[in-house]
Amino acid sequence: MNNLVYLKDVATLTLDKNKCTGCGMCLDVCPHQVFKMNSSHVVIQNRDACMECGACSRNCPFGAVSVNSGVGCAAAVINSLLGRQGGECCCSIDPADPAQKNKVGCCS
Amino acid sequence: MNKKKSCSCPESPITLQVIQQESNCCSAVKDIPVIIPRLDQPFVTGSIQTSIGNLPQVSPQLTSQDHWGAVKARWGKGRMDYMVDPGLYALGNPGNNSPVLVTANYKMSFDYLRRELPGRTAWILVLDTKGINVWCAAGKGTFGTVELIKRIESSGLKKIVSHKNLILPQLGAPGVAAHQVKQASGFKVHYGPIRAKDLPAYLDSGMKTTPAMREITFPLKDRVVLIPIEFLAAVKPYFIVAAVFFLLSGIGGPAGFWTNILNYGLFAVFALFCAILGGAVLNPLLLPYLPGRAFAAKGFFLGFLITLILLYVRSVNLQTWTGRIETLAWLLIVPAISAYLAMNFTGCSTYTSLSGVKKEMRWALPAEIAAGACGLAIWITSLIIA
Structure with a gap:
């Protein structure tokens, strides 16, 4: 498609x-x-x-x-709402912490 | 990186001016040591002698070990440590005029690149993206301008090739500013095709891309490989939720504990499982054919269809209030779960924007939570009045 x-x-x-x-x-x-x-x-x-x-x-x-760039990833948005960084989605929308440790997620 | 003398080498994202200053500074003092990837990594087939030492050599032929590693990574096993050493690798026997291909240190990215280049020679410059693929790493900035400039120095590339050209995957572009790389290192970044399989055609045509090479798609086979991870992510919370429904049905139902579980609990567990199938499996599979643009809308639709089928199979008696209430409960719970999981698939898709996802979530997330919570309350009510 x-x-x-x-x-x-x-x-x-x-x-x-x-x-x-x-x-x-x-x-x-x-x-x-x-x-x-x-x-x-x-x-x-x-x-x-x-x-x-x-x-x-x-x-x-x-x-x-x-452009206000970012990754269109709901899990990452939820994580940032919850104050978590990275979390579910490896495509973190938080550019302040690119070297986060908590990498589990949807992107491969 | 240590601060040496008055300068420090680029480590974190910094502005253009800083990159220029620091790279001038660093190249002047030449305090970046050359780091050669380990030769004992399992996929390294040999080494070639160069002026900077023995560089690891790799083959375009993937071994069964490489394939098995990819399968495991797709199923989430060892996926976050699936990486190769950053630095410079030789594909075949490249010379000082051979092209330089840049990739991420996620092993699947590295493997998919070399796999597409049988019979060719090239240098592969692997950036340290912490084991994340090119696109995700570019979005985070680890496949980025600073890392590339740093890696050009630390890999010893300047002593290996006589030209000043780098070929990057187009999907690395969100992280790399080509003009800044040129200014800081002298290397010209050429954005090659999105897919590694187009690389031979790109190289043979003198680095010319076609519009098709430049456009990302999301065909069935790309969606299918993402299903295991989506499914496994949903299965863990599923067991908890299913256990809760199981127990509630046993305690809350009209008859004895085990009779209740037989009459209500088993169906509940099955219905919840189908909700996950809808959101994590059917949604990726059927994505282009599902109604609505918002992923949550697609998930609600799937969940609704699934519930209708489930209720038909269960042959719920709609003549009774209990039957009607139970029907309503499942018509809320299953779509809520499917929609939530479908919404989370936005992160895997190749065409959703952050603004769009935020807009979708503004209505979808409250709707999913409300539907799920109301559904649960109504389902418990149906148990009690049954």
């Missing part, structure tokens, strides 16, 4: 056309073909496909793309 789509109108992805130079790096790293190259810069063609992985914003040398 190529076209699994998640909830509409939730992704926090934004693009600053004034900063974009059209280098195309975001097209390379996006796993869901969210971007499209226009004549001189990139445009967002499919925002609802965005999974907020943050690859585009991290790899944009010009700071033109921004």
